[in-house]
Amino acid sequence: MYRCEAASIEGFVQQLAVSYLLNGYFHFVAGRIPEDKDPGAIDATLIQRYEINMSKWTRARLKKQGRAGVQYLRHGRIFIIVATEGKHRFFERERSRDIRHTGLECFGYRVGCYQRPNGRWHPSVRIAPRKFKRLRRWFRRNALRYDEAEIEQKLGSLPFAPFAAVARQYVSLLHTVNRERKRAGVSLISASCVRRRRRPVPVFA
Numbered sequence: 001m002y003r004c005e006a007a008s009i010e011g012f013v014q015q016l017a018v019s020y021l022l023n024g025y026f027h028f029v030a031g032r033i034p035e036d037k038d039p040g041a042i043d044a045t046l047i048q049r050y051e052i053n054m055s056k057w058t059r060a061r062l063k064k065q066g067r068a069g070v071q072y073l074r075h076g077r078i079f080i081i082v083a084t085e086g087k088h089r090f091f092e093r094e095r096s097r098d099i100r101h102t103g104l105e106c107f108g109y110r111v112g113c114y115q116r117p118n119g120r121w122h123p124s125v126r127i128a129p130r131k132f133k134r135l136r137r138w139f140r141r142n143a144l145r146y147d148e149a150e151i152e153q154k155l156g157s158l159p160f161a162p163f164a165a166v167a168r169q170y171v172s173l174l175h176t177v178n179r180e181r182k183r184a185g186v187s188l189i190s191a192s193c194v195r196r197r198r199r200p201v202p203v204f205a
Helices: 009-023 039-049 056-064 089-093 129-142 148-156 164-184
Strands: 027-032 070-075 078-083 104-106 109-115 121-127
Touching: 009 070, 009 078, 009 104, 009 109, 009 121, 027 104, 039 070, 039 078, 078 089, 078 104, 121 129, 121 164, 129 148, 129 164, 148 164
Parallel strands: none
Antiparallel strands: 027 078, 070 078, 104 109, 109 121
């Protein structure tokens, strides 16, 4: 049975970035299932429509024939269909985008790719720009309003999983707070409150 329903937001983002983008599934369409529709029924329809439920050996054989691979993933009512390069009815029926050039924003994250010096593309997960801008503004305004322990608690409990780029954003928020506190001559916030390491999570229930 094809598993497509991620048990958590972090699992959804992890599966998309680490399992799919890292393996060349760059073309995508994303959407939201209406409240009056059954997500399970939509899953079954899309999986059947694009012949997604197949073994990895069948997928590998078709890849050698120039056929694109297609995967489907959902959490809650948000879903995404991703595809590799090649021929497939997916490209005939959907107006897909390339995540290397147009990142996907979902659940407060922005998922995209960056190109390394060797030419290879690597997935990137960060807090979405508008969301991060609001967070930075909040921490700047409240850097002196709360005491040291409260600021550490708020920085340490931010809900975004510390993927590499997210961890750097967390450090940036810490620096924003400490600049304000340094100007005011009060104690600085320890970097130990910032989450920098992420452990892989189970994707499917």
